Amino acid sequence: MKYVILIITGLLISSCVQKQESKMITQKITKPIVLEAESIFGKVEDEVDDKVGMNFNDLQNKVFKIGSENYYTGECAFYFECDCCSGELIFNQDSTFYYIDKCGSDESVRKGNFNFENNVFVLEYGAESVAKRYNWEREVDTTAVEYFITDTILKSVTIEYTASLCDSKIMLEDKKHGQYAIEQSSDCNKALKYLEEEKYIDRIKNLEQ
Structure with a gap:
């Protein structure tokens, strides 16, 4: 019985660790992509402003x-x-x-x-x-x-x-x-x-x- 309880506890801990790691990986992948996209669009807008800003x-x-x-x-x-x-x-x-x-x-x-x-x-x-x-x-x-x-x-x-x-x-x-x-x-x-x-x-x- 003791061994069964240890095995079940180990499986639960392993599952929690895998979910946490999966969440961290998702955050690491998603965040830079959003920032890069914002940076790219910002750069394009600046270039357009420079061009049409003449008089x-x-x-x-x-x-x-x-x-x-x-x-x-x-x-x-x-x-x-x-x-x-x-x-x-x-x-x-x-x-x-x-x-x-x-x-x-x-x-x-x-x-x-x-x-x-x-x-x-x-x-x-x-x-x-x-x-x-x-x-x-x-x-x-x-x-x-x-x-x-x-x-x-x-x-x-x-x-x-x-x-x-x-x-x-x-x-x-x-x-x-x-x-x-x-x-x-x-x-x-x-x-x-x-x-x-x-x-x-x-x-x-x-x-x-």
């Missing part, structure tokens, strides 16, 4: 390098393999901007207006364009004029850029034409001063009248 003021007084997707490195930067692959966007304090299309020693400048709607920056390029072309005759005749300046009326163009953050820099993407524009550390005032000294701004104003 019109985020472009003011800034310079952007612009190029096609062929020269985008995928790491918030460009790698240009030619002299005629890049350009610059200079955003003013108001709703206007200047676009500089560079090709070696040649360049052309256009003025436009921009606005912001639903996390999309809409750039309206004006028809007035001023181009500066190098005079290659100067290579053999140093008395020849160095550059030819021409004023042209082109077709107005409207381009929509989706805005996002890339390594704390603003990146604009034109998916329709495969173009990117990435924020630079360049001085906006210095860039505008260059346009003034080269008479681009005055010539564009004359074309607008």
Whole structure:
């Protein structure tokens, strides 16, 4: 009889221990999964907030390098393999901007207006364009004029850029034409001063009248 009681007592203790261990295992498995899920959803929400949190003021007084997707490195930067692959966007304090299309020693400048709607920056390029072309005759005749300046009326163009953050820099993407524009550390005032000294701004104003 004594042995029967000992056996029954042992079975009861073993059963309690197994239930307790099973409960502990369940808790260890369940708890981290819940916390991880909460962490993941929280991270996604933060990224979305960063993206949609931009506004019109985020472009003011800034310079952007612009190029096609062929020269985008995928790491918030460009790698240009030619002299005629890049350009610059200079955003003013108001709703206007200047676009500089560079090709070696040649360049052309256009003025436009921009606005912001639903996390999309809409750039309206004006028809007035001023181009500066190098005079290659100067290579053999140093008395020849160095550059030819021409004023042209082109077709107005409207381009929509989706805005996002890339390594704390603003990146604009034109998916329709495969173009990117990435924020630079360049001085906006210095860039505008260059346009003034080269008479681009005055010539564009004359074309607008």
